[in-house]
Amino acid sequence: MKNWVIIFGGLLISSSFLEAKQIGSGEDLNWLTQAERFIEMKDPSIRKVALGALLMGLSCGLIGSYVVTRRLSLFGDTLSHAVLPGIAVGFIWAGEKENFSLLIGAGIAGFAGVCCLSLLKKFTKIHEDSSLGIVLSAFYALGICLLTRIQKVGYTDQSGLDSFMFGQVTSLSSGDIISLLITLLLIGLFITINFRQLLVTGFDPQFSKSIGIPNDFLQFLLWMLIAFCVISSLQLVGVILVSAMLVIPAATASLFAKRLKNYLVLSSLLGAGAGISGTFFSFLGKGLPAGPLIVLFSAFLFLVILFLRPEKGIIVCWLKARSERSRIIIENTLKATFKILEQKDFQENEITSLEIMKKRGLSRREVEREIDKLASSGFCTKNLSANDEANLPPQTVMILTPKGWEYACKIVRNHRLWELYLTNEAQYEPDHVHEDAEKIEHVLGEKTVRQIERLLKNPKLDPHGKFIPSITDIHQGNLPRPS
Template structure:
């Protein structure tokens, strides 16, 4: 039984593809405006002049190159966002390699570099390749990764065979088909640009009209099937569009690296965006930037293939985003965890001071630095540094006392400030309360609780502490028989003549 689809359902509400029709018009407009004055052969001028020429866009071919690379970046970025969320990245790679024999045959067919023939040949080869992968996966026991590898290399080899054959035939010299391997943006022509525009328009049309279906079937295939959405049809349509997208971009980026322009901008966008719509937009934007910068660099360097340049630019953006993104960027994360571990170290030091004082039964307001460092263990220097930072943040004050033996250096004593005392009490209190909680409520053995408390003491919030207190009915002693510093102690400073008066 088919579920009834009502118009009010949010999944069927389609926006009429005005947007893409508008888009086609814009493309046409761009193509018209491109027909300006032409300046030929930008050879033998300096690097700066070339950069200026590219950026001024007075050159017809430059404008084609710029617009073409940006549009390709956009279409690959948009398509890539679906490819990456559906985990089809390696299908894209296989598809782009499988296209090669189609290009070669298309070339043979008309015996010249005709775009339409190449496009038809490439589409057919691409579909054949994808069909091979699907059939192998479905009907034989070949696993998906092997199937992808087989089709990728097999088709590619056929393509190379035919290409090397073409080069030995009489019309093969003018081919320049090797631009298809790594891409050469300067060979982009106006008709190529039209192809790119059409494929981009199709992609935009498809996405705007099927946005919700794509969303649902991309994230939960079973659910979308149960809703009666035509997920199979959408999948095949996506294959077709992916093929068009890859094929129209081959001239710029080349067969071998075509999948990179699908994957890298989308992967970078996935680090930034949470919603699908922003994701697509960011991905398209990144693709456009990568395409444009890559084309620019390729124009500067003359003979350097465009594809690798675009990929390197896109990867640079990816790395920048990975390291610098605001919420979870690696650098931000690193700084945060460093700050946290510093905080924990400081708190542990305060606790050590408290424990030393406790051992002396709070007879002295100040304790020997050596004893504290000994209690904390490990490298004396790093401990000294920790105390330094405690002094800087005003938790601890330091005093020197002359040694009994005049030759030796002054002994260092440290004492807690009120702020430090409060914090030390809080940490020790957290620790002991937690130990008690574990032994009394969670039935842990008393000798097992220390490690756990050692970790949790730094993160226990005020509220949790109150709760535990209530639960244990305001205990006085921890399972090891030590006193738990109470709130009153914290406020009073416990001993009347305690560090407080010394500091004041």
């Protein structure tokens, strides 16, 4: 019964983020002064925390690139939870919160967790995600039991222990900074020496083995470094969120990095950026925990880049689609004007908005807007003229400029050529080709058009017997154009 109480208590602790700590003094300073204090960096405690967050961001970003490209995210999560019992045992052993023994304990527990994973993999058919789940929760539960026990039994100085759960930047010691620095140096050294080998094992493990690279040994070293990184980052973001720092900056980098080198640089910069901005915002006011804010900032950067990245970004795609739509509308209107002029055997050059309304099947307002668009792009000039029927408002009358006329001819030519191509070369029935040509006319490039013209031997008429304005006609102004 008592055990259940302990477990329940542990879960209560773990679910309460109120424990997460903020930086700075307890004084109630206004956020502007706090921001100034942070930027000046005169306060040694601020310097320490900022430096710690920076180092953590860099290490997590670097090693995280390998975590993400090798699909080890769940592994990082398991490792960070598995170190918890080690920390508790380290504490019991040292009798106080002494960094060195806690780190040793965490290291041993992490190693034990990895061993459990390898054993499960070797001797069972359980899928990797399930074994990760088993090891993660079992070690974590054990850790919480031990920690709760320590708090209930009452050691002299147990106050700093829960910082490992949620991170506690206020208790960041010089020793923590040194271990973060050592971790970063080790990771940097490891990547510099083995960059090529890591690249080839990550991409093509079989080939890598064939040229004599020790895949398993490299993998083992990588695991150890991930463990170091997790353990040294615990003090800042805590057990629960540390794996986020391994995954989020690297996943953000993966959105647009095409080569591993860029991936590493971007990921570490993003990690560092999140670290600094998270601590900065945590410093601005009371009740703003640094660890969770750092993670939130990484997630925020992820979102920003998801929207803003070039080529495939959501905003860029949206803008492209919009400009494409407006181009298609312009082209359709121009095509309509060509057809109206054609119906009048090119004897007139004035087109009224009413004619376009009939041709396009649009409302008056829509047509007016289209004419305005054409006029502002320099494809036509427009005037108002009195309506024949006295009770209606005056109509807009437009005249195509030479530029607009050329564009209109081009679109009509694209449409009719494509129709002819489909009927002659692809054996479509003449009454099936219009729909297709309606779409293709907007995307046909100059080169393709010439190819089709050559293929069809410069045709004059489309399958419906209508005339096809040719490229040379357009350029030499040979067309029957309105005077």
